[in-house]
């Protein structure tokens with residue numbers, strides 16, 4: 382929410398006082414003085430007035446997981462193991478998944494407690510490309526690339542997908558780059574040609590690529606330089 386809103390929600394300040402506090406540069410968000418009333422604050426931001434803490438904030442955490450097949454991209458599931466079961470960290474309830482994968486899809490999964498970071502990563506406007514390695518049941522025809530690149534109409538959502546790039550690697554294998562993350566998007570795109578996806582593996586999301594040293598089921602924290610890329 383906006384910083385002026387956060388401050389005027391506190392019982393001790395009215396709107397006029399809030400404006401003044403900002404103009405007088407008495408408010409800090411995550412250690413930086415903020416005077417713009419529109420500046421965004423998050424539930425994890427540390428917010429201070431002078432030397433008094435108004436909101437403690439929590440350390441932001443970001444992890445990269447190599448999702449194995451046979452686990453659910455959810456924080457809880459009554460019947461199956463979830464990706465969160467693979468993460469051994471305190472305060473797991475604070476974490477959420479930035480960009481889900483299907484039960485049998487493998488590859489790069491990002492898990493964080495940083496809501497605005499994950500929004501930047503997943504919102505369609507950001508147009509970050511997600512790259513998938515795909516293996517299919519039937520041969521991949523020469524017409525696929527142009528069809529994917531034109532965008533495909535998804536009747537259920539009543540939308541046309543953004544242009545996607547297909548790089549055919551072999552008769553039944555390809556690398557596909559898409560900018561959205563619609564429900565079962567890759568399978569539905571190949572499904573248009575009645576071609577079943579047998580294996581799907583996410584290699585990268587925007588500038589973040591799955592660390593080749595991570596085996597399925599393993600994870601590691603992101604480095605500061607990786608977090609800043611998003």
Ligand code: URA
Nearest residue numbers: 483486565566567568
């Ligand atoms: N598209 C799919 O069909 N499944 C996934 O898991 C990811 C993208």
